[in-house]
Amino acid sequence: MDDKTLTDRLLAVIEDDILPKTLKGVSGGNKVFGAAILRKDDLSLVIAGTNDETSNPLWHGEVHTLKQFYELPDPPATRDLLFLSTHEPCTMCMSAITWAGFDNYFYFFSHEDSRDSFAIPHDLKIMKELYGLEPGGYRRKNAFFTARSIIDMAEACPEPARTGFIDRIDGIRKTYALASDTYQAHKGETKIPLG
Numbered sequence: 778m779d780d781k782t783l784t785d786r787l788l789a790v791i792e793d794d795i796l797p798k799t800l801k802g803v804s805g806g807n808k809v810f811g812a813a814i815l816r817k818d819d820l821s822l823v824i825a826g827t828n829d830e831t832s833n834p835l836w837h838g839e840v841h842t843l844k845q846f847y848e849l850p851d852p853p854a855t856r857d858l859l860f861l862s863t864h865e866p867c868t869m870c871m872s873a874i875t876w877a878g879f880d881n882y883f884y885f886f887s888h889e890d891s892r893d894s895f896a897i898p899h900d901l902k903i904m905k906e907l908y909g910l911e912p913g914g915y916r917r918k919n920a921f922f923t924a925r926s927i928i929d930m931a932e933a934c935p936e937p938a939r940t941g942f943i944d945r946i947d948g949i950r951k952t953y954a955l956a957s958d959t960y961q962a963h964k965g966e967t968k969i970p971l972g
């Protein structure tokens with residue numbers, strides 16, 4: 778699978794499958810993080826999901842999607858699947874993705890974006906407090922998985938694909954900025970421990 782086809786599909790899944798669920802979740806007080814699982818062979822969608830911390834603070838976008846994946850009647854083997862995270866996974870979520878047997882994940886926003894653009898610094902704070910890691914300090918390529926930035930993949934694509942991807946990336950960023958404003962305006966009203 779070439780990176781241009783993969784980038785195009787990952788952006789489409791964020792636009793069409795994750796964002797509608799996230800906008801609904803955010804209207805109920807949840808954070809803006811979402812995820813999806815796709816088949817490696819044809820990039821078809823297995824499941825998309827979103828954060829549901831108002832029900833359970835462990836239902837981060839990634840873990841909540843994995844929970845729903847394992848509730849499917851016949852979930853495919855994870856070695857045959859791709860994991861898409863709208864935001865670089867926190868330590869809990871990257872461990873969950875690892876324990877589920879995925880050898881990859883792809884993310885749109887970085888940990889630094891979660892801190893700086895979404896006012897959610899906890900992912901980086903936990904990495905620093907628990908493991909002494911600075912931003913970018915964990916091994917994105919390791920014995921279990923390879924983690925890749927979708928934005929880096931888009932920027933490395935040849936023209937005219939690159940410009941088309943950058944336009945879509947801008948559109949996605951704008952939608953998330955609005956969703957983040959909604960989340961931040963109401964976060965004091967929920968019982969989420971690390972809001």
Ligand SMILES: Nc1nc2[nH]cnc2c(=O)[nH]1
Nearest residue numbers: 810837838864865866867
């Ligand atoms: N990646 C990610 N980070 C989080 N930090 C708090 N909640 C979440 C979540 O659902 N996903």
